[in-house]
Amino acid sequence: MTIGLFGFGCVGQGLYDVLNHSQGLQANIEKICVKNANKPRKIDMSYFTYDKTEVLGKNNLDVIVELIDDSDEAYKIVSEAMSNGVNVVTANKKMLAENFESLYKLQEKNNIALIYEGSAGGSIPIIRNLEEYYDNELLSSFRGILNGTCNYILTRMELESKNYDAILNDAQSSGFAESNPWLDVAGFDTLYKTCLLTVHSFGMILKPEQILNLGIQNITFDDIVYAREKGLRIKMIGTGYKVGENGNGKFRVYAMPHFVIAKDELYNVMYEYNGVEVEGAFSCKQTFVGKGAGSHPTGSAVLSDISALTYDYKYGYKKLKKQASIAGKLPNGELLDNDFEIKVYIRFKDKAEIKDIEIISVEEEYKSTRTNYIVANVKFKSLFALKGNAESKVFVCAV
Amino acid sequence: MTIGLFGFGCVGQGLYDVLNHSQGLQANIEKICVKNANKPRKIDMSYFTYDKTEVLGKNNLDVIVELIDDSDEAYKIVSEAMSNGVNVVTANKKMLAENFESLYKLQEKNNIALIYEGSAGGSIPIIRNLEEYYDNELLSSFRGILNGTCNYILTRMELESKNYDAILNDAQSSGFAESNPWLDVAGFDTLYKTCLLTVHSFGMILKPEQILNLGIQNITFDDIVYAREKGLRIKMIGTGYKVGENGNGKFRVYAMPHFVIAKDELYNVMYEYNGVEVEGAFSCKQTFVGKGAGSHPTGSAVLSDISALTYDYKYGYKKLKKQASIAGKLPNGELLDNDFEIKVYIRFKDKAEIKDIEIISVEEEYKSTRTNYIVANVKFKSLFALKGNAESKVFVCAV
Numbered sequence: 195m196t197i198g199l200f201g202f203g204c205v206g207q208g209l210y211d212v213l214n215h216s217q218g219l220q221a222n223i224e225k226i227c228v229k230n231a232n233k234p235r236k237i238d239m240s241y242f243t244y245d246k247t248e249v250l251g252k253n254n255l256d257v258i259v260e261l262i263d264d265s266d267e268a269y270k271i272v273s274e275a276m277s278n279g280v281n282v283v284t285a286n287k288k289m290l291a292e293n294f295e296s297l298y299k300l301q302e303k304n305n306i307a308l309i310y311e312g313s314a315g316g317s318i319p320i321i322r323n324l325e326e327y328y329d330n331e332l333l334s335s336f337r338g339i340l341n342g343t344c345n346y347i348l349t350r351m352e353l354e355s356k357n358y359d360a361i362l363n364d365a366q367s368s369g370f371a372e373s374n375p376w377l378d379v380a381g382f383d384t385l386y387k388t389c390l391l392t393v394h395s396f397g398m399i400l401k402p403e404q405i406l407n408l409g410i411q412n413i414t415f416d417d418i419v420y421a422r423e424k425g426l427r428i429k430m431i432g433t434g435y436k437v438g439e440n441g442n443g444k445f446r447v448y449a450m451p452h453f454v455i456a457k458d459e460l461y462n463v464m465y466e467y468n469g470v471e472v473e474g475a476f477s478c479k480q481t482f483v484g485k486g487a488g489s490h491p492t493g494s495a496v497l498s499d500i501s502a503l504t505y506d507y508k509y510g511y512k513k514l515k516k517q518a519s520i521a522g523k524l525p526n527g528e529l530l531d532n533d534f535e536i537k538v539y540i541r542f543k544d545k546a547e548i549k550d551i552e553i554i555s556v557e558e559e560y561k562s563t564r565t566n567y568i569v570a571n572v573k574f575k576s577l578f579a580l581k582g583n584a585e586s587k588v589f590v591c592a593v
Numbered sequence: 594m595t596i597g598l599f600g601f602g603c604v605g606q607g608l609y610d611v612l613n614h615s616q617g618l619q620a621n622i623e624k625i626c627v628k629n630a631n632k633p634r635k636i637d638m639s640y641f642t643y644d645k646t647e648v649l650g651k652n653n654l655d656v657i658v659e660l661i662d663d664s665d666e667a668y669k670i671v672s673e674a675m676s677n678g679v680n681v682v683t684a685n686k687k688m689l690a691e692n693f694e695s696l697y698k699l700q701e702k703n704n705i706a707l708i709y710e711g712s713a714g715g716s717i718p719i720i721r722n723l724e725e726y727y728d729n730e731l732l733s734s735f736r737g738i739l740n741g742t743c744n745y746i747l748t749r750m751e752l753e754s755k756n757y758d759a760i761l762n763d764a765q766s767s768g769f770a771e772s773n774p775w776l777d778v779a780g781f782d783t784l785y786k787t788c789l790l791t792v793h794s795f796g797m798i799l800k801p802e803q804i805l806n807l808g809i810q811n812i813t814f815d816d817i818v819y820a821r822e823k824g825l826r827i828k829m830i831g832t833g834y835k836v837g838e839n840g841n842g843k844f845r846v847y848a849m850p851h852f853v854i855a856k857d858e859l860y861n862v863m864y865e866y867n868g869v870e871v872e873g874a875f876s877c878k879q880t881f882v883g884k885g886a887g888s889h890p891t892g893s894a895v896l897s898d899i900s901a902l903t904y905d906y907k908y909g910y911k912k913l914k915k916q917a918s919i920a921g922k923l924p925n926g927e928l929l930d931n932d933f934e935i936k937v938y939i940r941f942k943d944k945a946e947i948k949d950i951e952i953i954s955v956e957e958e959y960k961s962t963r964t965n966y967i968v969a970n971v972k973f974k975s976l977f978a979l980k981g982n983a984e985s986k987v988f989v990c991a992v
Contacts, residue, residue: 208875211875212875215731215874215875216729217729217731217915218728218729218911218912218915219728219729311726317876317877317879318879319722319726322725322726323718323722326721326897326901327710327718327721327897328897329617329618329897329900330615330616330617330618330896330897330900332614332616459861459882462858462861474893475614475889476607476610476611476614476889476890476892476893476896477716477883477884477889477890477893477894478716478883478884478887478889478890479883479884480716480717480881480882480883480884481880481881481882481883482879482880482881482882483858483879483880483881483882484876484877484878484879484880485876485877485878485879488877490874490875490876490877491875491876491877493875494873494875494876495876497729497875498725498726498727498728498729501728501729502725505909510904512617513617516616516617
């Protein structure tokens with residue numbers, strides 16, 4: 195396998211290490227395209243180029259591995275490589291989620307592979323298991339702790355009884371959070387991964403804007419205490435589940451903080467670990483737990499994809515094709531149900547902050563000079579007012 | 594897919610149900626061979642035959658699915674089918690473990706598939722993940738709760754503070770233990786599964802007699818209390834791990850009860866659930882949890898194998914082939930290390946009972962009129978005296 199690599203950051207270097215220690219796979223990186231010409235690199239400079247056409251134009255490559263940050267640039271690279279008939283491995287969930295339909299069509303049109311195990315669940319082989327192992331199983335739900343940064347912050351806040359800001363600062367300096375953590379803490383990263391799991395669980399392409407994501411950016415230690423007193427933990431979870439009758443069902447898909455009970459399989463998934471629970475009609479509940487991020491774990495997921503290409507692996511998208519044949523078109527949201535009631539805990543300072551949330555009934559209400567919360571049944575749809583809303587200071591958690 | 598089925602017990606009926614509800618797979622059972630002609634069956638009698646040649650002789654079958662109890666008979670059926678060039682799916686861990694080398698050679702010779710996800714880990718896709726996802730990863734260990742019956746008994750003894758006999762009786766009447774539970778409780782079932790995981794983790798074929806298995810058949814409530822007082826749980830675990838330097842390492846493989854700490858991923862795997870933890874040099878620790886037994890979960894694992902045959906799936910045995918190319922022959926035990934010291938808890942009534950165990954040093958000793966125990970470093974090899982020893986009343990647990 196001859197590899198053309200884009201990006202040599204955390205995951206790119208991880209892949210390089212893993213590849214160097216791989217026993218079975220005969221693969222070598224031919225060229226690495228990076229953005230910053232002035233950054234010192236750990237390996238010989240002759241590997242590097244700063245011109246993407248130099249890598250994309252090579253015709254001896256078996257695979258393009260795309261591991262850059264910029265999702266728009268990544269989309270250009272990946273779609274150009276695919277149009278040239280080259281197989282692609284990527285871990286870029288944002289790029290995949292935002293452009294899924296067109297990337298899927300490119301695969302079909304060019305009959306090539308685009309595989310992306312490293313894009314969700316870190317080192318956990320969740321996409322391949324959903325795709326292959328549960329290919330004929332009637333999956334009823336998935337629930338996952340999909341973002342290592344959120345889980346790391348939540349774990350340390352709880353175990354060390356500290357505030358969000360203190361832990362976030364610490365996480366940033368120790369490399370567990372980005373200098374701009376917004377995509378992680380506001381739930382966008384979980385959202386993108388949830389989009390991908392929805393494709394492989396239910397055969398449905400959803401756009402990120404169709405799905406609700408709420409994050410942990412407004413959590414306070416008071417919320418942790420509330421959970422702790424009830425024996426609960428707060429976990430940032432991306433979930434999808436079927437409602438209604440078979441063949442006539444709809445799906446609810448969202449990413450937001452949840453209270454989980456001690457018996458929940460996700461309760462003990464701590465720090466930067468990810469965990470995904472999948473439920474099928476016959477296989478019952480299955481849980482997968484592993485490191486959710488990091489150079490080597492994600493590098494090893496990417497390597498596993500590269501290795502799969504040696505035996506011409508590609509996703510079969512059986513569920514997507516089946517839904518498409520029923521609908522007569524690629525299913526992209528017709529079966530999504532955003533019109534339901536959900537019970538949530540809402541912490542706020544001032545009633546005006548929650549005016550956009552349509553409250554149906556209040557079950558608990560707490561007021562103090564410092565903070566207020568309610569536990570209420572609300573219209574799920576109205577929570578979209580808080581999606582990506584950097585002004586809001588309200589914290590919402592599913593009960 | 595046209596299926597010839599052997600056996601219509603718990604898993605066979607589960608497969609029938611799962612198959613009937615499968616959305617994607619076009620597969621039908623053509624004929625079912627069963628032993629007992631007089632047993633009433635839930636489906637039309639025209640499906641059944643009592644003559645194995647009637648199924649083996651059919652030449653329109655795409656796959657033979659073998660789900661009978663008798664492992665010797667199963668071996669005859671499976672090897673005959675394979676010699677006829679028919680792909681086989683089985684869940685018979687005893688048959689596989691006892692005949693692995695010859696079954697592997699038959700696959701290679703006839704270039705056909707023998708796949709067996711249902712044989713270990715119940716509904717957990719552990720074999721396929723070891724085989725495919727970790728194909729280039731330097732796995733350093735696996736540890737698994739692989740037997741649902743043992744775990745069910747241990748869980749209920751602990752949570753209900755009851756004796757072994759009471760829970761075993763209950764488990765038998767509710768279908769969680771066989772009328773003759775020996776293979777389960779004495780650790781043989783865990784042993785067979787451990788053999789299979791060893792092939793797919795490390796590329797080494799071991800015979801069941803080469804590997805130590807100790808069971809829970811002699812456990813008492815005193816042992817549960819000992820564990821509980823220390824915040825531990827007793828779990829029946831099959832494990833394999835590498836010792837020594839890379840390229841120069843050996844492997845330790847055994848199946849026995851272990852004390853596990855609360856932070857252990859396997860601590861919360863309860864009742865009939867199975868859990869497997871795999872550790873790789875780069876992917877770090879991964880844990881898979883799911884139902885370890887039962888009609889539908891195992892049936893769904895079998896269905897997943899049948900479905901994989903539709904795209905010509907077979908195990909690549911990359912690690913086995915690599916080890917074979919290094920050794921110049923199929924590796925069957927040269928790399929197994931049974932010569933080491935292990936710290937164990939040993940509960941006994943009379944010193945004479947443990948005379949065959951070579952004790953190196955005693956760390957704790959407890960004596961009472963009712964029972965005695967020691968915690969000691971012992972020669973691992975000497976524990977083979979207790980393997981499958983139905984006379985012994987000693988309980989041994991790895992510390």
